[in-house]
Amino acid sequence: LNLSNHIEYYSKFQPTSFTLKSLIDFARDADIKRSYKFLRVELLIRWSHMRKEMNYLPPKLLEMPSFALANSWYDQSYSEILEFKNVDPDASTLRKFTEALVDIRKRHVDVVSTLAKAYMEFEKVSSSNSIEKNRIQYFYDRFFLNRIGVRTLIYHHTLLFGDESPQHSQQAGIIDPSVDIAAVIQDAYSMAKQLFQQVSYPVPKIEIQSHSSQDHSANPVTIIYIPSHIYHIVFELLKNSLHATVERYGLDAKEYPTVRVLIVKGAEDLTIRIDDRGVGISRSKLSHLFHYMYSTAPKFLLNGHEQNTKNIPIAGLGYGLPIARLYARYFQGNLSIASIENHGTSAYVLLQGTAENASERLPIFCKSRYSYTTNKGSDWT
Numbered sequence: 296l297n298l299s300n301h302i303e304y305y306s307k308f309q310p311t312s313f314t315l316k317s318l319i320d321f322a323r324d325a326d327i328k329r330s331y332k333f334l335r336v337e338l339l340i341r342w343s344h345m346r347k348e349m350n351y352l353p354p355k356l357l358e359m360p361s362f363a364l365a366n367s368w369y370d371q372s373y374s375e376i377l378e379f380k381n382v383d384p385d386a387s388t389l390r391k392f393t394e395a396l397v398d399i400r401k402r403h404v405d406v407v408s409t410l411a412k413a414y415m416e417f418e419k420v421s422s423s424n425s426i427e428k429n430r431i432q433y434f435y436d437r438f439f440l441n442r443i444g445v446r447t448l449i450y451h452h453t454l455l456f457g458d459e460s461p462q463h464s465q466q467a468g469i470i471d472p473s474v475d476i477a478a479v480i481q482d483a484y485s486m487a488k489q490l491f492q493q494v495s496y497p498v499p500k501i502e503i504q505s506h507s508s509q510d511h512s513a514n515p516v517t518i519i520y521i522p523s524h525i526y527h528i529v530f531e532l533l534k535n536s537l538h539a540t541v542e543r544y545g546l547d548a549k550e551y552p553t554v555r556v557l558i559v560k561g562a563e564d565l566t567i568r569i570d571d572r573g574v575g576i577s578r579s580k581l582s583h584l585f586h587y588m589y590s591t592a593p594k595f596l597l598n599g600h601e602q603n604t605k606n607i608p609i610a611g612l613g614y615g616l617p618i619a620r621l622y623a624r625y626f627q628g629n630l631s632i633a634s635i636e637n638h639g640t641s642a643y644v645l646l647q648g649t650a651e652n653a654s655e656r657l658p659i660f661c662k663s664r665y666s667y668t669t670n671k672g673s674d675w676t
C-alpha cells in the first residue's frame with residue numbers, strides 16, 4: 296500500500312471551508328453527483344494535510360501500536376476513496392460511494408480513544424520533554440478538529456443521500472435551522488443525571504435562563520447549528536459542574552447548590568454560561584484541563600479519597616474537555632473556563648449566531664511552523 300505520492304499531490308490543494316449557510320444551501324440543492332465529485336477529492340485533501348503534519352511528531356509516538364492502528368484505518372479509508380478517482384457517477388457508483396462513507400464513519404469511531412492510548416503508550420516507553428508535549432498537543436488539537444470536519448461532511452452526505460434519517464424532520468442533512476438551545480441542555484442534563492444515578496451519585500439541580508436581543512418574547516432561543524455538537528459541548532461541561540458540586544459537598548449532603556445556566560443571544564454570538572458552586576480549580580491546574588497529556592489517565596477525587604474509576608462511566612471520558620472546545624471552535628466559536636478556587640467555576644461557550652459567520656476552522660499543513668521550534672523552547676524563564 297503506497298499512498299505517499301497521492302498524499303504529496305493532494306496536500307498541495309487547500310481544503311475548502313464551508314459555512315453553516317453554504318452547508319444548508321448544499322442540502323437544499325441535494326445534488327448527489329456534485330456532492331460525490333466534491334467529496335472524493337476534499338476528503339483526500341483534508342487527510343493528506345494531516346498525514347504530512349504527522350511526520351513532525353516524535354517518531355516513537357508514531358511507532359506505538361495504537362498509533363499504527365489508527366493510521367491503518369486512515370490508509371484503508373484513503374485507498375477506498377481513491378478508488379473513485381475518475382469513476383463516472385452512475386447510480387451504482389453513487390450508491391457504493393455513499394456506502395463507503397457509512398463504513399468509514401464506523402471504522403473511525405474510536406480514533407480519539409485510540410490516540411489517547413497511543414499517547415499513554417508513548418509516555419510509558421519514553422517520558423516526553425516539553426517540546427514534544429507541545430508538539431503533540433498542537434497536533435492532536437488540529438488532528439481532532441480536522442476529524443470533526445471530515446465527519447461532518449461525511450455525515451451530511453449520508454443523511455442527505457443515504458438510508459439514515461436525521462433526528463429532527465426540519466433538519467437539512469446534519470444542520471438544524473432552529474436548534475432550541477435550552478432543550479439541548481435539558482437533554483444533556485438528563486443524560487448526565489442518568490450516568491450519575493447509575494453509580495449512585497447524587498445529582499444537583501440545574502436552572503436555565505435565556506434572553507435574546509432580537510426577540511423579547513417568551514419563545515425559546517434558537518440558532519442554526521448542528522445539534523449534536525452543542526449537545527456534546529454542554530454535556531461535558533454539565534458533567535464537570537455536577538461532579539465538582541458533589542465533590543465539594545460530599546455524597547450525602549441534604550442539598551446541593553444549583554448549577555445555573557444562562558443562554559444569551561446577541562447580535563453576533565450566542566453565549567452559554569454554566570456556573571457551578573463546586574470545588575473550583577486552582578490557576579495552576581486550569582490550563583491542564585485542555586491538555587491531552589493530563590487527561591489521559593482520569594483520576595477522580597471525592598472528599599479526598601481516590602475512587603475506583605474503572606467502571607465509572609463519568610470518569611472514562613478523558614478527552615472530553617479538549618474535544619468539547621474543538622467542537623466550539625470548529626465553527627469559529629470558543630470555550631473558556633474561569634474559576635475561583637473554593638468558590639466555583641464558570642464555563643463560557645461562544646457560538647457564532649449567524650450561519651454566514653459560522654465557517655469551518657480547518658488546519659492546513661504548514662512546514663515552517665515546525666522548523667523554528669528549537670531546543671530552547673521558551674522565551675521565558
Ligand code: W6P
Binds near residue numbers: 535574576584640642
Ligand atoms: C469544576 C471543574 C470544571 C471544569 C469544566 C466545567 C466546570 C467545572 N467545574 O470544578
